Amino acid sequence: MNIQDKYTPQEIESKWYEYWLSQGYFHSVPDGRPAYTIVIPPPNVTGILHMGHMLNNTIQDVLVRRARMKGFNACWVPGTDHASISTEAKVVAMLKEQGIEKSSLTREEFLARAWEWKEKYGGIILKQLRRLGASCDWERTAFTMDEVRSASVIRVFVDLYNKGLIYRGVRMVNWDPAAQTALSDEEVVFCETQSKLYYLRYMIEGGDGYMVVATTRPETILGDVALCVNPNDQRYKHMIGHAVRVPLVGRSILVIADDYVDMEFGTGVLKVTPAHDINDYMIGEKYNLEVIDIFNPDGTVNDKVGLYVGMDRFTVREKIEGDLREAGLLEKVEAYTNNVGLSERTHVPIEPKLSMQWFLRMDTLAKPAMEAVEEEMIRFVPAKFRNTYRHWLENIKDWCISRQLWWGHRIPAWYLPEGGFVVAETEEEALRLAREKGGETLQMSDLRRDDDVLDTWFSSWLWPISLFDGIMHPGNPEIRYYYPTDDLITAPDIIFFWVARMIMAGYEYEHEKPFGNVYFTGIVRDKLGRKMSKSLGNSPDPIELIDKYGADGVRVAMLLCSTAGNDIMFDEAMCEQGRNFGNKIWNAFRLVSGWQVDERLQQSDHSRIAIEWFDNLLRRSLEEIDADFAAYRISDALMKIYRLFWDEFSGWYLEMVKPAYGAPMDGTTFAATKGFFDKLLRILHPFMPFVTEELWQHLAERIDGQSIMISDMPVAGEYDAAALARFELVKETVAAIRNIRQQKGIPNRETLSLKVIRDDNYPEEYAPVIIKMAGLSGIEHVTEKDPAASAFIVKTTQYFVPMGDMIDVEAEIKKLSDELAYLEGFLASVMKKLNNERFISGAPQKVVETEYAKKNDAEAKIAAIRERIAALK
């Protein structure tokens, strides 16, 4: 058993991960055991590991490792997401650096480069996860655009289309002029912005004067088709039906009336621009107004109106302000704060834009998804997210699933030359359908495939099914074995994008929930509570942290400060704590491994007691830890183990059984100690896989093919709660003696003697432990108080540490008086209850009894302290 003196996580971690991999421990195939399955929330293929991933994946690994040790066939499936928008943006940026514009490439050329880029740089994050110790089944690594997943997406699209759930429609979409694609509502983030409110004059036709309209977007006047006032607005009632001229443009438009207009806002007059505002669009639809789209897809002005052609929307805004002022059509400009919608990916302001998109009807899909969570077929942890989920589903809108990008799953729709389209999984099928529709003479070359790709989430919503090929091969052995999966660990910000939609897909395609529990992590923030972001530079590089503290240390750090659903304030100091814990385990092992054993040696009483006690404690701890896991209180579970190892095992147990320097230990105690160590390592393994494996291998004197990660998790058992409670009296007694030692400045090596007036609360059976742990020469049973001693009371038992002339009478009296005052106050509060008729009659019997017990204890203590003070005086 050779072990290094120093705990250096860096040295042990790499070797064990390779070992686990080489032994194939992470790989799962269906067998007779029950399955435990987690599918990873697929990180962006272009992503690199950040603290959010660390938290998320650490939790997954803890659950998977624990399940594996509990006898489940654990399967954690990793993979990456193609992430249409952000990946395409990165590839475009890369090409730009090389001096290549996307527009100069064909779709095929672009995709070739994108794939090349993905092969070269993609999936770094999966490599990084290995450093963390993630026990993913790498043989199953999937990609949302690999063969099986792509085929699944296409099949589902065709199926939903044939079911009548997918349709095309002109809709006002959130247009991202930078990415030149539509975004779903969920991909738009609103940001409070300092902008200006412009008051524009619309000259009244055939009369004098003008109407003033307040707008934040003067450039959209190019698309104005009406003004609108509230029908009840006395100021403008006479104007309804009159014509006014759009400033600069000169177009004649009518003044109409609608309740939608808020009389209080601005001037009470709204300009209606149906092409560029969602509300205006609705008014336009209602009154059948013309729609004038004034922008090109890239946000520059088109030639519809003939003004500002080719200029960017923001340049136009500046320019138009001057032009309006010059023309005397600008009443005034006010500072104004409003919310501007930004693209989550490109961060440019969203342009509401009318366009032809593909939609997925949500109503029928939403229904079972709602029920599953409402009726707790699927459990959310914490439960508060059920509200958010329900609210969203109740107000769900159809899902815009098309994106004007190249990187993604291309929509399998083909347009016929004479109009109309067909939807099919393959070109052959498309052609067949097209011929049915448009005549036998049609050739493939006559058909034009839709240019758009599907929203990324349209592939990830199938993830729990497509990972087991359940779409292309329904009912195959894998999907039957692994589905539904057990736990999903994810962040609450994708509850709509992803979680809700996976549930929908699960019921639609497997007629079964995709997972049993959803554990929502919090957002990782810095210690000042700020969100971690690149721009703030407050996000530590997880790999650097692992280099510095070891993966085990960082894992402990992540887990200690995280409770489900609460944001976590990450502080690097936590990593230090985690590393220190690893060090503690390491050193405890060094102590034990250094002991000499003499089999002939008789076991000492204190060792026998220690073993009984710790065995008992271990059983109770296991029960508590099981309960924590059942409630997904993972940080509580870890904290319990932390204290069990550090305080109870290292601080108490090992000190109790530790032989004198250089002396050997009896075989029974040594074996028991090794047994405890083994169990503790196993309990710790899911949290700290590396250091536990290293030490377990030393402990077990390694045999190839063995590993703690496939060993059995210790199981809870019956325990004696009374004995454990009684042992706490021992600890209190020892602490009291140590306290006296400290106050009197008595060195540890100097033994003390202890006198006790025995009563029921004196744990006499544990006396050998008290003697050893407090450094006593012995314990003497007495019936009289010792005035020349430092005294203390544990529960009701009076103890005396004889001090000879070291006793400081003044200080002793002061201490006792303080305690007396406290106890008298305490007794008074107890008596207040007991003297209250309504308490005696109203409270449960048990509560009343404990109050009487309190009273008796307090009275006994008070009497003892009074006597003692008298004796000292």
Place this chain on the structure above:
RNA sequence: GGGAGUAUAGCUCAGCUGGUUCAGAGCAUCUGCCUUACAAGCAGAGGGUCCGGGGUUCGAAUCCCUGUGCUCCCACCA
């Protein structure tokens, strides 16, 4: 504007069905210790108006109302 959550030690948080494991844990702090596994440690100690104000109850950190602060989600008045 609508909804939800949260407020407990310097920090991060537990505290489940109101009542002796009710005021807790870890970290940090302070005081002793180079005690023969560990100073990344050991021993001990201090630290709280349970956000403010009402109410229910024999009894409230816990339940109700109200105010305040913070966080998040949804909506987006030009």
